[in-house]
Amino acid sequence: MPSGSKGTGDKVVIVTGAASGIGAATVRRLADHGYSVVAADLAPEVKEMATADGRISAVVADLTDESANQEMVAKANEQHGRIDAIVLNAGVTTYGSIEGTPIAEFDRVMAVNVRATVLGMQAALPSLRRSGGVISVTCSIQGLHGDPTLWIYSASKGAVVNLVRSVALELGPAGIRVNGVCPGPIAQTGMTAGTEAHHPEIFARVASHIPLQRWGTADEVAAAHLFLLSSASSFMTGSMLTLDGGLTAGTGVYKPGDV
Numbered sequence: 001m002p003s004g005s006k007g008t009g010d011k012v013v014i015v016t017g018a019a020s021g022i023g024a025a026t027v028r029r030l031a032d033h034g035y036s037v038v039a040a041d042l043a044p045e046v047k048e049m050a051t052a053d054g055r056i057s058a059v060v061a062d063l064t065d066e067s068a069n070q071e072m073v074a075k076a077n078e079q080h081g082r083i084d085a086i087v088l089n090a091g092v093t094t095y096g097s098i099e100g101t102p103i104a105e106f107d108r109v110m111a112v113n114v115r116a117t118v119l120g121m122q123a124a125l126p127s128l129r130r131s132g133g134v135i136s137v138t139c140s141i142q143g144l145h146g147d148p149t150l151w152i153y154s155a156s157k158g159a160v161v162n163l164v165r166s167v168a169l170e171l172g173p174a175g176i177r178v179n180g181v182c183p184g185p186i187a188q189t190g191m192t193a194g195t196e197a198h199h200p201e202i203f204a205r206v207a208s209h210i211p212l213q214r215w216g217t218a219d220e221v222a223a224a225h226l227f228l229l230s231s232a233s234s235f236m237t238g239s240m241l242t243l244d245g246g247l248t249a250g251t252g253v254y255k256p257g258d259v
């Protein structure tokens, strides 16, 4: 497995949802640590990540589509002759009440967060079986807990958490590791930049609930993906790595100094 050491250049990874936020930070961190990266996203801006030396190449694709996933994998194999890892990170969110939200919105979010994650695994697995590869999925603390108005997102991330666990059990004997990261609130991504810009009071209140008293950064999540792809995590599979500044460590009933 990739050692995580800089400059090896011989490991190939696909990162989905790579045009912004956590995905873009993961592309940069993995490339900095010697991976050749195929960066895939629905947003054409992902092409701006490509480098002239081919270390980072880009694929524009709607990954809710099965053939788009097959084409993404075929491109990685054509370019590099192998795939050692895939980071399944593409995701969307939505807010709304259970009674007031049209089912089409549920279908839209589940298609990206769950269906595209499954399709990415299915497309990459023949290559990962050849390389003894590794899968890392961006889940969420929202897949471990619920919140008002976030029922669709939480249901989708809960599905992905148990997808990771189940597939890890199936693929363990083949030597393929499958893990997830569960970030808490991560600032300045496509999903959250609006909160900071337009709702500073909510942004500050969220930070105040986090024991470390701040939002996380996309690069902190990228570091977790790097770890889960590397031999440093070689005995981890079916695990969730929580990165939330301590937010989900307690019950929330007591604060420091209460008792």
Ligand SMILES: NC(=O)c1ccc[n+]([C@@H]2O[C@H](COP(=O)([O-])OP(=O)(O)OC[C@H]3O[C@@H](n4cnc5c(N)ncnc54)[C@H](O)[C@@H]3O)[C@@H](O)[C@H]2O)c1
Binding pocket: 016, 017, 018, 019, 020, 021, 022, 023, 040, 041, 042, 043, 061, 062, 063, 064, 089, 090, 091, 092, 112, 116, 138, 139, 140, 141, 182, 183, 184, 185, 186, 187, 189, 190, 191, 192
């Ligand atoms: N930001 C947070 O606080 C946070 C917390 C926990 C988990 N996450 C998860 O992290 C992941 C990345 O989110 P982010 O916060 O960086 O937001 P983001 O909006 O910056 O990144 C999501 C990316 O997914 C891409 N995408 C959406 N639909 C797609 C599709 N059909 N095909 C291909 N690409 C598609 C978007 O174009 C975008 O570039 C998501 O899975 C999200 O659920 C985010």
